[in-house]
Amino acid sequence: MAEPILALDDLCKAYGALKVTSHVSLDVRPGEIHAVIGPNGAGKTTLIGQISGSLAPDSGRIRFDGRDVTALPMHARAHAGLLRSFQITEILPAFTARENVALALQAREGHSFRFWRNVSRDADLNARADACLAELGLEARAEVPAGTLSHGEKRALELAIAMACEPKLLLLDEPMAGTGREETDRLVEVLRALKGRYAMLLVEHDMSAVFALADRISVLVYGEIVATGTPEEIRDNPRVREAYLGEEAVA
Amino acid sequence: MSTQSAPARLSRELIGALIVFALFAGLPILADAMGDTFVVFFTIRIMVFAIAAVSLSLILGYGAMVSFGHAAYLGLGAYCVAILAEHGIWDVTVSLPVTLAVCGLFALVTGAISLKTRGVYFIMITLAFGQMAYYTATSLSAYGGDDGLTMWGRTEILGSTALGDRTVFYYVVLGCLLTCYLLARMIVASRFGRVLQGAKQSEMRLRAIGIDPYAYRLIAYVIAGMMAGLAGALLANAAEFVSPAYMSWHRSGELIVMVVLGGLGSLLGAIVGAASFLVLEEVLSHFTEHWRLIFGPFLVLVVLFGRGGLISLLPGGRKNG
Ligand SMILES: Nc1ncnc2c1ncn2[C@@H]1O[C@H](COP(=O)(O)OP(=O)(O)O)[C@@H](O)[C@H]1O
Numbered sequence: 421m422a423e424p425i426l427a428l429d430d431l432c433k434a435y436g437a438l439k440v441t442s443h444v445s446l447d448v449r450p451g452e453i454h455a456v457i458g459p460n461g462a463g464k465t466t467l468i469g470q471i472s473g474s475l476a477p478d479s480g481r482i483r484f485d486g487r488d489v490t491a492l493p494m495h496a497r498a499h500a501g502l503l504r505s506f507q508i509t510e511i512l513p514a515f516t517a518r519e520n521v522a523l524a525l526q527a528r529e530g531h532s533f534r535f536w537r538n539v540s541r542d543a544d545l546n547a548r549a550d551a552c553l554a555e556l557g558l559e560a561r562a563e564v565p566a567g568t569l570s571h572g573e574k575r576a577l578e579l580a581i582a583m584a585c586e587p588k589l590l591l592l593d594e595p596m597a598g599t600g601r602e603e604t605d606r607l608v609e610v611l612r613a614l615k616g617r618y619a620m621l622l623v624e625h626d627m628s629a630v631f632a633l634a635d636r637i638s639v640l641v642y643g644e645i646v647a648t649g650t651p652e653e654i655r656d657n658p659r660v661r662e663a664y665l666g667e668e669a670v671a
Numbered sequence: 672m673s674t675q676s677a678p679a680r681l682s683r684e685l686i687g688a689l690i691v692f693a694l695f696a697g698l699p700i701l702a703d704a705m706g707d708t709f710v711v712f713f714t715i716r717i718m719v720f721a722i723a724a725v726s727l728s729l730i731l732g733y734g735a736m737v738s739f740g741h742a743a744y745l746g747l748g749a750y751c752v753a754i755l756a757e758h759g760i761w762d763v764t765v766s767l768p769v770t771l772a773v774c775g776l777f778a779l780v781t782g783a784i785s786l787k788t789r790g791v792y793f794i795m796i797t798l799a800f801g802q803m804a805y806y807t808a809t810s811l812s813a814y815g816g817d818d819g820l821t822m823w824g825r826t827e828i829l830g831s832t833a834l835g836d837r838t839v840f841y842y843v844v845l846g847c848l849l850t851c852y853l854l855a856r857m858i859v860a861s862r863f864g865r866v867l868q869g870a871k872q873s874e875m876r877l878r879a880i881g882i883d884p885y886a887y888r889l890i891a892y893v894i895a896g897m898m899a900g901l902a903g904a905l906l907a908n909a910a911e912f913v914s915p916a917y918m919s920w921h922r923s924g925e926l927i928v929m930v931v932l933g934g935l936g937s938l939l940g941a942i943v944g945a946a947s948f949l950v951l952e953e954v955l956s957h958f959t960e961h962w963r964l965i966f967g968p969f970l971v972l973v974v975l976f977g978r979g980g981l982i983s984l985l986p987g988g989r990k991n992g
Pocket residue numbers: 435438440458459460461462463464465466467
């Protein structure tokens with residue numbers, strides 16, 4: 421079996437007495453979609469924060485793409501190909517959708533200590549940004565300030581920005597949160613199309629999306645992984661049914 | 672940055688800039704015809720402060736760095752020129768590089784420290800560095816200390832004393848303003864400028880796509896410091912006198928007011944803001960000593976109701992650099 425693209429080794433983090441991450445070990449294999457599910461407050465967002473580098477774990481190690489990145493700052497991890505999307509949309513509201521994506525492409529191309537050329541007239545950059553937007557059905561919204569997009573469009577833009585960075589591993593924190601059925605279906609299709617292009621760690625509450633996409637699922641409860649397995653194994657795991665899924669959710 | 676298409680934005684902006692610079696360019700001719708010299712001196716002052724306001728607008732309006740010590744660069748630039756003159760060095764080929772280097776270095780060192788902080792802490796620490804410069808100037812007893820230092824002439828250009836001519840000096844200052852404005856516009860529109868404006872909106876977003884904003888902010892801070900230093904060098908020449916008052920925190924506050932008054936996030940706004948501020952100050956102070964009592968509420972009204980500042984009332988429109 422190929423070496424995992426991401427491997428968490430005994431990760432722990434506490435806020436005071438509250439253990440938000442408790443001895444978490446999991447891995448993501450190249451090309452795999454590994455879903456992490458769990459009730460609200462289980463520590464999913466905190467876990468993504470530690471993997472992406474916006475939060476520091478108390479102990480444990482994070483290996484990404486063959487090296488230890490535990491001490492690497494967030495922007496350096498992003499450069500290495502470890503990208504994340506945010507549960508609470510984190511876009512640049514005054515920039516247009518195109519400018520949001522173009523900035524991500526620009527970041528990919530190394531330093532931005534370039535003062536002379538007008539970036540908004542960089543036809544090549546704009547064309548590539550528009551191509552990313554088109555993948556998510558946002559091509560008609562390229563010139564709209566991102567702050568005025570609909571919620572669903574913002575979620576899609578969030579994904580377009582991450583994809584523009586050509587990730588090796590994409591951490592997705594509830595990409596479907598708050599979107600309507602139709603938008604959820606479209607995002608599922610987008611992610612399915614991306615499957616295999618890069619690995620993903622998917623945190624999601626929408627169970628139909630999770631079971632449609634995931635190769636493996638880990639269940640997080642009170643900061644602890646209580647089960648990891650294929651969707652079938654997780655569906656049939658009595659502990660998981662009891663702790664989280666509920667009978668009707670998988671019926 | 673707005674819902675208008677790019678060409679519409681460009682032409683609106685062009686119109687605004689053309690009007691402003693045409694007014695500046697035509698003014699000495701008009702003043703000569705009316706035999707009024709005060710207006711020319713006064714407009715030189717406006718243009719000098721407009722350069723300082725443009726430089727502050729670059730970091731405040733586009734980078735959300737609320738520097739409360741920006742007048743330090745004005746003073747520093749002025750003192751560089753005056754102190755060199757005191758030692759018999761008058762030529763621009765020496766004084767300009769020295770001014771830019773000193774201001775750039777001061778910005779690099781203080782910026783590197785200040786930019787480790789955010790929000791109110793950044794305001795406080797830039798204020799502290801500004802005051803440090805102020806008190807250092809007051810203690811320079813060899814150069815007049817509290818009383819300041821008189822320059823017995825103006826900067827020379829390769830030995831020529833052409834700047835002594837009022838009209839020549841006026842157009843040199845205008846040229847400096849135009850250069851700084853165009854330079855700032857170019858920076859804002861560049862890849863660098865996009866990072867700066869992105870970091871203002873969400874630092875987390877920038878880190879998430881692989882950009883650490885610190886170095887970008889620092890470079891912008893240094894550019895702004897050098898630009899304000901140039902304004903200081905021109906101010907020393909305009910007044911043929913320098914004093915620690917140039918660096919006082921009141922002055923820094925006034926620069927912020929100019930930028931906000933003109934319209935945050937607009938470089939042309941900074942120029943309009945500087946002009947409006949100085950004209951209002953001049954006019955109001957003729958009527959009453961307590962002009963600040965009128966000016967304060969006026970400012971509050973502009974900030975509350977004219978969200979885009981004065982620039983949003985001009986044909987140049989708002990938010991277009
Ligand atoms: N900065 C913080 N300080 C204290 N507690 C926090 C902080 N961030 C998150 N928590 C707590 O940690 C727990 C896990 O939060 P989170 O990772 O957001 O859960 P999830 O994403 O699974 O819903 C929650 O109980 C939350 O209240």
